[in-house]
Amino acid sequence: MSFLTVENIVKDFGGLVANNNISFAIEEGEIIGLIGPNGAGKTTLFNCIVGYHRPDSGKVTFREKDITGFKPFETNRAGIGRTFQIMKVTTGMTVLENVMVGSFCRTNDRNTARGEALHVLGDLALDAVKDYYINELPIAIQRKVGLARALATKPALLMLDEVASGLNPTEIEEVVELLRRLNSAKKITLFLIEHIMEMVMKVSQRVIVLDYGEKIAEGLPADIVKNENVIKAYLGEKYAQGL
């Protein structure tokens, strides 16, 4: 049994099939990229795994446990963390407090939670902004806070939704480094939706491609860019020609 197995997921939004019969498996310690045009059903797939949507049919298994139809907080407790493409810009809590909420997932003690949170923040070099409110920070840092928050729940599998979007190349470089470090040092399996091909190519060990709600390809990055279906649906003929 694989670490995360997704079998025949179907999700239908009133006639609009967002996910159609998608299956794949992820092994522990991998970094998997999920690509596809906007609206191809990537986020829906994430939501089906994490539990914001209940798939119409199909099965999700995580560490040999059937988690189909789990609520998001249940999948989180089972060990799946996630970040959001758009971070809600709120004014209610500081960065440290945000991350502490993540650590509270695994402890009831405030001091422990605070310690953990500070540790994570230090790890991501965010100590300097710990007392700021999220709306006071630039987007790149906001994303990092989202990541820190998810990391504080100590996930075994971390699902990242366009973590690099809106970042400039240097910032992307940093994120790639960070993800690799998380994967190797903390043994966190990473599953990322990404839009920026450059980043996907660099970081992922394997890539899954969705188009129009269906999985059209899966494989090594180098193979994917040569895959005809992918070229047609996503990269474009000209991309392939330019290759």
Added chain:
Amino acid sequence: MLKVSEIEVRYSGIPIIHNVSLVVNDGELITVVGANGAGKSTLLKTIAGALHTSKGTIHFGNEEIQGLSTPEIVRRGITYVPEARLIFGPLTVEENLEIGAYIVNDAAQKKNNLDYVYHLFPRLADRKKQPGGTLSGGEQQMLAIGRGLMSNPKLLMLDEPSLGLMPKLVDEMLGAVAKLRGAGKTILLVEQNVRESLELADRGYVLQTGRTILEGTGNELLNTESIRKAFLGL
């Protein structure tokens, strides 16, 4: 026709657009490309008056329009077709289009526009009595563009019209944009299909983290190294 000069836009205190300048001339199709979060939609919304500048000016014709409210800007001839389409779900296709013509008082003109939209997107004509919310994604996009055309805009701003559409529809949509350009409409387009849209465009601008970093004709940009690297994965 439209001249955006060194504007800065803040969103709850944080600058999203730092320094953007842009010119659209009569009859041109201009494409703005850039990564997600680079500020493309923000730029269009600012021109449309939904957001306000904290620095810089926006001229439309001879008039400064920054600071005007959206309805006022629409009345001056700029119509924005939003990224999320924002169809009035429970209303029928035709009602949606009628609301699009809210500022047009001339019934004949309205009728003409309606015919033109149905001519451009025959599929909408087939579904005129159907509630907008029940259309497919592509049809909703057609409806959104059609609704934008109903107000007779001098400048039409399209925010990612191919978003979330299957490849065939993307081509169809961009084809429609080309047709509009052929009919002499002035269009400001924001697209994620960098290659196709730049090929279509008279000129293009590249935004990065709220700044215009490059501008030029479509082909010039397509052959720029950094564009190829960042957007085309080359």
Added chain:
Amino acid sequence: MEKLKDALNFSDFSKAERIGLIIFSVFLLTFPWIGAGSFTTTVMIQFLLFSLFGMGWNTIGGYGGQVELGKAQYVGIGSYTVALMMVWWKVPFWVSMPIGILIAVGYSFIIGYPLFRLKGHYFAIATICTSLVLKDIFDNWNLVGAAKGIELPIHDHPDFLYMQFKSDTYYYYFIMALFYIGLFYMNWFRKSKLGYQLRMIKDDENAAESLGIDIRWCKIKAYSIASAFVAVGGGFMAVYNLYIDPASTMELSLSIKIALMAMLGGAASLWGPIIGAAFLVPLDRFLGSWLGGQKGLTGIDFMIYAGLIMIVSAYQPRGIWGIIEQFRKRGH
């Protein structure tokens, strides 16, 4: 022990706030000796009582961000439990009040479970409806005195067991003690796991869920804590007024008053409900006492009261404490 330390630890507040708290505490302790008159004492008691109510509401309404407008039903539960147990079985206050809390908490769980399926205005109106339903039931239930209400027997001698005193000073110190227990609890609560989780829920429900927070369960917990607070206040009202009826303990206007005070002072802050009560209770009572019976001025007191509510909500929607917070943030 650790929790107690947390509860008594105000060190993360600014110096000005801590000095303010000390001055305020000294004032509260010495108040009965400054000879301010008995009406003022009753106003102080009302102020402390409503602070307590407001602190309770603040858990779900302030930190949790749920517009809860049905707290009066828990005032009713608290006061009826104390009154009925005293009248029927002569159960002392110190036994009946905890039982009242238990009943309130139990009831809040039962009702909270369906209630928190709802969001936004649907939720707010549903809380009003549950409260009205309970009031109607009590209004017609002969066993509990129906609309006639219940009178508690007056004891000839002061009786600590039944909380019966002649002088309001005793009641004053008692409600003050409750007030401080509430304050310390809230000071702990805002730093507790639940406190943090609630604030996250208020900020962003989706993110909260992804961080392993069971939103509905958290809300129910906060709701029941709020209910417990309010039930304590209700129990106090029973022994203080010696008469309760559904009209005075379960009315919608009481629910709104509770929420209004916390909101106007500043929701989701420790001082908010206290400031709100300190602002509205004296305003209401003194205006009522000065202008209430004046001929030709009928309604003026309420117009002033309402006008102030309107001004605060239009020009400083984050409440009085919101202004101060704003300054503090600038100071960073």
Added chain:
Amino acid sequence: MKIRNVAVFSLVLFLSLLVASPAVFSAEKEVKIGVLYPLSGALATIGRDLQRAAELTADIINNKAPGVDIPMAQWGGIPNLGGAKIKLIFKDHRGEPDRGADLAKSLILDDKVVGLMGAYNSAVTKTVSAVAERYGIPMINDSSTSPDLTERGFKWFWRTTPHDNYFNRDLFELLKGLTEGKVKGVKAVPKKDLQNLAYACENTEWGSSVAKSIEGYAKEYGFTITKGLLYNANAPDLTSEAKALVAAKPAAMLFAAYLSDSLLMIRTLKGMKAQTKFFWGQDAGFEMADFAKTLGADINGVLTRTVFIDKITRVKKVAGQVNALYKKKYGDDLTGATARSVVGVQAWAYVLNKAASTDPKAIQKACNEINIPATDLVMPWAGVKFDAKGQNVLGRGLIGQYQKTADGKISLEIVYPFDLATANFIYPFPGWK
């Protein structure tokens, strides 16, 4: 810096609000009585009337009223207290029991009143009297009619008005009188014609105790209650209540309602063309001036229990004289409620005079021994004399009937007690206009 300013400012504001309690001033030779009435809120109208009547009475005592033939009107102050004037301090309890209690404390401790009067709403009277009891300050209740109030064994509480049980018994006496042919202008009615009764009472402390008492007397006098309803006061709609009453086909419909509901109830019944032998209302709404003013000819034949009707002036000279003063000053006739307020202040004056002291113990003793003769009262009572529970045993009620006069106006005529009857009883209910 700024935080501190704001914090200090709010603290100062708060403290100054607290310390500035109502000013206490004392003039020479004044006896202060605290009076609690609902002067704002839903009952503000009646509260204002009560206040007027109390003020008028105090004025009569303090400043003499030569045209009024009772000793009190010639006093010019309380004689045995060296001519001290009565000063009434009014407080508005808004119908809220807890506010009433707080104001009572304020009156006792801050204003140092010698006694209390009020509070109209029985629920408020409960908390106010509990405060008076705890502080050992006498309270004379002029206008709350819940029987429970004098059943609590209080030592500092007296009530001048008869309570609801008296009034309810009057009703059944009237019914009995009808069957026996004692009612003026009506031949004996067969009992079976009157057998079935129905009532609708508002669901408050007052209304529900009236309901209970009606049930009790019906059993005692051998009548049947075919439908008994409690409804929520101030209802947006009383159609289904009225329907239920009509459906029960009773010989008489009995009500306990304040003005708002009584207006709506009569209108609704009229809309249904409800038929019954007679309608009877337990005071409150039914006897208020606005009731007759608003409904006009519709209520020809409707009965209300009361303690005072302006027709009394034909039988009692004093009543006429006081009523004239009241009417001159405020434009309305005295009603049952306002006349009781007159008697309340009057009772206080007599008690103070008898006690010849403002010491609570002396007043307590005076209250227990007081005996105001019938001739001194505006009420058709046998006097004021309290029993061990503090209830005035000499009070009695009246039943009045609204009757259309020749000129189309509506006047309230006494039909019970039989010896005071001022007009023929209209029986059965003549039907809607």
Added chain:
Amino acid sequence: MLIADALLQGILMGLLFALVSLGLTVIFGVMDIVNFAHGEFLMLGMYSVYWANFFFHIDPLIALPVSAVVGALLGLASYYWFIKYLLRGPAIAQLFGTFGLMLFLQYFAMFLFSADYRMIDKGLLVGKSLSVGPFIFDWTKLAAGILSLVAFAVVYYFLHKTKTGKALQATSLNKEAASYMGIRTDRMNAIAWAIGGGTVGMAGGLLVNFYYAYPMVGILFVMIAFACVALGGFGSIKGVFFAGLLVGILEMIFPVFGHLIGSDFLGPHFKFTVVYLAYFIIVVVRPQGLFGWKN
């Protein structure tokens, strides 16, 4: 027979409840505000007809437009002088702001008109009833029901057939999109308040034919209106119409039901309890209300 009668009476009351709630749902639909002061618009509508009748002896039915105009003006004034500023704050501040407005208007009315209960005693239909077979209808209620239907038809026509109405609907569906169409949403808000105030003012004018006016009268009806609006689904005109009918019918049928099964406990005193309970149950089962389409 009893049930049929209750049903008919319930429909009449229900139509009026629906009219009272109509404005609330229009205002909510366009700007997501629950207006606590809605009942006070009703109250002032009642007073305007009452005074027109009292001073100028205008028949309450003929004075009806007065109440609608007074209500509409009041709505406009509240919007431009107060609500506009309130919109900048969070939802909870809006709730309490309108609560403040409610208290203010109540006591302002008390200050002006005193707390007296006022009921119209002369009028074309006042106190008259109509017998149809075994059923008796109060003419004033019948008129209220019919005019309420007319008002619904007019509002429905306005919203669906006129240009402004469609713009209003568009604003209600999506404010942002509407503004991209050149619709001045601020003006639409004001129109919503005018409609809200006008319809409820008119409801007041109808109500005063058989109900008494006094400063606190609003709260009685606004609670029912809240239940109707939420039950129908916030912002749904169709929803509020059927919810109003449902509430009216429930309120009438329930006591009959209690009577038929011979239970005194299930008497009329619980008729509104049942309405609130029904709201709670329906909404828990269907959290968007009966006809709700908005989240």
